[in-house]
Amino acid sequence: MKTLIRNGRVALDGTLQNLDVLVDGARIAALGPQSGEADRVIDAAGCYVLPGFIDFHTHVDDxxxxxxxxxxxxxxTRVALENGITTLCTFVTQGTDESLLTALLRARAKAEGKSHxxxxxHLTPTxxxxxxxxxxxxxxxxxxxTLKLYTTYKxxxxxxxxxxxxxxxxxFGPLGTQFLVHCEDDALIEAVDASGMDLSQPLTHTLLRPEAAEILAIQKVVALALQHQASAHVVHVSTLEGLRHLVAHRPKGDLSFETCPQYLFLDETWLAREDxxxxxxxxxxxxxxAPFLELVRAGAADIIATDHCPFCSRDKDHWDGQDLRQVPNGMPGLGALPHVTWKIWEDDPDRAALGLATQLSLNPAERAGLGDCKGAIRPGMDADLVVLDPQGPLRPLRSTAADAYEAFPGFTSPLAMKQVLLRxxxxxxxGHLIDPAAPTGRLLQSSPASLSLI
Ligand SMILES: [Zn+2]
Structure with missing residues (x-):
């Protein structure tokens, strides 16, 4: 099956080019003017043609x-694919009384044959x-x-x-392992004296987990990574000082970091709402x-990822209104990712399209170890492609299709995902799956059986 995508502005090596993209089978076959026959022709006039997006940081089905x-x-994965996210990166977290292998087998069984x-x-040993x-x-x-580690949550x-x-x-560094680290210093958080704080106010959360805890953990993890020459990626950076520290030290080693839409476009005043x-x-x-967003606009963050962690509305809302520490921590964001990332550069659509190609595709593919097959539009790569119209009708964001609340209420986006190709x-x-009853997503890593682990 050959597909020809014509007349689009194609993200290619950090530029936008007017090119045709020829897809043959699962791969990109050629770029440039095409004269041959194709089984399907997609007219991408007025649209960007971008590599499929990757959400590098999500928590699902756990x-x-x-x-x-x-x-x-x-x-x-349904809401992901409908929004151009062709690869979902998520976590296998080992429970306290099981092996890492058991946790991995459980996750694979849940995802196999059900992922769009x-x-x-990312493996999380505990x-x-x-x-x-x-x-x-x-x-x-x-x-x-990839291996995920937490400096907190004792x-x-x-x-x-x-x-x-x-x-x-x-x-594990010498094996080429990419370490992902959640940086909040546990000792500093434990030392916070909550007596005298008004725990009925969600805003008090900012005092229980202060900026200093993130900054200190980032400083320590960066120092260790440089000392041991490890590839370290700091997840969900939220503080200006933490971000500046990473930017200053990134050239000295193999360091990268992500931030999330909520740290760019939601602020602590959201915690003061009634809900x-x-x-x-x-x-x-x-x-x-504002200064944090300005640095990200200038390209400081390697990756924008959601930390999608959708608790059911009934669980999130089930607390006595007296102690915010009863509320599970996390919010949805997956389906909103490309739309809110676009917002970073919305006054400059070409820059925004290149931002999506870099921060949502090229960089996460590389950090996930997928750089040889995903993350760029080049002959030989997987034909994961998004035809994106930047001038669609304004629509509300939809972070999740599950029984959870919307994390970005009142936000709208002009982006329309005209076509999404997966391999x-x-x-x-x-914006809709063509065949919701037939998921064709692949598990990209080998089964433990093929590695002789079972
Ligand atoms: Zn997370």
Missing amino acids: EIGPYYLADTYESS SDVLW TFSPEDLATLQVLLAGGYR SAGIFASYERIAELFQR GHRWLCSPPLRGQR GELRAQD
Whole structure:
């Protein structure tokens, strides 16, 4: 099956070019004027043709404390693909009384045959037993490139000390492992004295998890990564000082970082709303967004990702109004990702289109270890493509298709995803899946069986 995409402005090596894109089977076959026959012709006049987007940071179909997340693999990848996100990166988090392998097998079973987009897992080991470290060794050598670590959440059982992080940098760094680190210093958070604070006000969350905790953890993790020459990616940076520290030290090693739409376009005043608890996430929404947004506009962030973590409305709203620490932390965002990222540069559509191609595709593909098949429009690459009309009718954002609330109410977007191709197949048109009953997403990493782990 050959598809020819004509007359579009194609993102190519950091520029926009008027080119035709020829897709043959699952791959991009050629760029440039095409005269041959094609089975399907897509007219992309007035549209951008961009590489499929990648949300580098999502939580779906998983248990977090006593709660089960609202999104399944089916519902999350549906809203993803309808919005041009052709690869969903999410987490396998080891439970306290199971092996990492058990957790991985469970996630694969839930996603297999049910995912509309491609799926990639970041591994989150938590017990660090000799058996789990041995499993990790095999997985990391066998195509699982990324490993997630938390400098906080001791009580949830997912904390890793700085000593542990250094040990893992030394042990797994040489395998080419990409480390993802959640940076909030646990000791500093534990030292916060909550007595005398008004815990009935969600805004108090900003005092319980202060900016200083993120900044300190970023400084420590950056120092360790440089010392051990590890590839470290700091997730969901929310503070101006943390961002500046990363930008200053990034040239010295293999460092990168992401921020999220909520840290750009929502601020702590959302926590003061009557339903402000719905915007409780960690790190918290902050004040003073203008200088932070300005640096991101200038290209400071390597990746924009959502940290999509959709709790069911009933779970998020179920608290006594007295102690905000009862509210699970996290908010949806997946379906809003390209629309809110566009907003960063909305006064300059060409710049915005290139921002999507870089921060939502090229950079996350590279960090996920997918740089040889995804993230760019080049012959030989997977034909994951988005034909995007920047002048569609304004529509409200839809972060999730699951039973969760909208995190960006009142926001609208002019972006229309005219066509979305996943490995050469036309899977969504005008914002809707063409065949919702037949998911064709692939699990991009090898099965543990093929790595002889079971
Ligand atoms: Zn997260």
